[in-house]
Amino acid sequence: MEVKLKLAGDTLVVRLRGELDHHAVNGLRSKIDTKLPQVKNILFNFNEVGFMDSSGLGLVLGRYKIVSEKGGKVVACSLSPGVNRVFELSGLQSKIPLYSTEREALNSV
Numbered sequence: 001m002e003v004k005l006k007l008a009g010d011t012l013v014v015r016l017r018g019e020l021d022h023h024a025v026n027g028l029r030s031k032i033d034t035k036l037p038q039v040k041n042i043l044f045n046f047n048e049v050g051f052m053d054s055s056g057l058g059l060v061l062g063r064y065k066i067v068s069e070k071g072g073k074v075v076a077c078s079l080s081p082g083v084n085r086v087f088e089l090s091g092l093q094s095k096i097p098l099y100s101t102e103r104e105a106l107n108s109v
Contacts, residue, residue, distance in 0.1 A: 001017070001018040001020060001021075001023075001024030001028060002016070002017040002018055003015065003028055003031060005031065005035060007035075007038065008043075010039055010040040010041060010072075011039060011040070011041040011042065011043055011106060011109050012032070012035050012036070012038075012039040012041070012042045012043070013043045013045060013102065013106070014042060014043065014045065015045045015047070015048075016044065016045065016046055016047075016049045017048035017049065018048070018049065018050075019049070019050065019051040019052075020046075020049050020051065020053070020055075020056030020059070020083075021052070021055055021056060022053065022055035024055075024056075025055045025056060025059045029059055029062070032059075033063075033066075036066060036067070039072070040070065040071070040072040040109075041067065041072045041074065041075070042063055042067055042072070042073075042074045042075075043074075043075050043076070043077065043102065043105045043109065044074070044075070044076040044077070044096075045077050045078055045102050045105075046076060046078050046079045046080060046083045047077070047078035047080075047102075049080060049083055050080055050082060050083075051082055051083075052082070052083045052086050053086075056086070057086060057090055060074070060076070064095060064096060072109075073097075073108075073109050074095075074096050075096060075097050075099060075105045075108055075109060076096050076099070076105070077099040077100065077101055077102050077104065077105040078099075078100070078101065078102065084098075
């Protein structure tokens with residue numbers, strides 16, 4: 001799993017590449033969490049993620065809880081069919097708005 005973090009105003013853009021599974025989550029969680037004091041919102045870009053398991057779901061949901069408690073938003077974009085299916089089955093799309101592109105997602109926060 002590769003991750004690129006970028007600040008866009010008060011939003012942390014998290015661009016993911018690879019498989020978001022239990023092997024990737026621990027390191028990824030700490031990288032994201034070190035940036036949380038500096039931001040209000042998080043945008044997860046899943047453009048290059050082909051697979052996500054429950055560990056990845058837990059990562060996203062955990063960041064959602066932290067950011068929501070600060071009054072921020074978590075949004076996601078560019079979901080592959082497999083990642084979209086995980087969002088649908090878990091009901092996560094009811095908490096985290098989904099967008100087609102990163103630009104649309106950034107404009108929503």
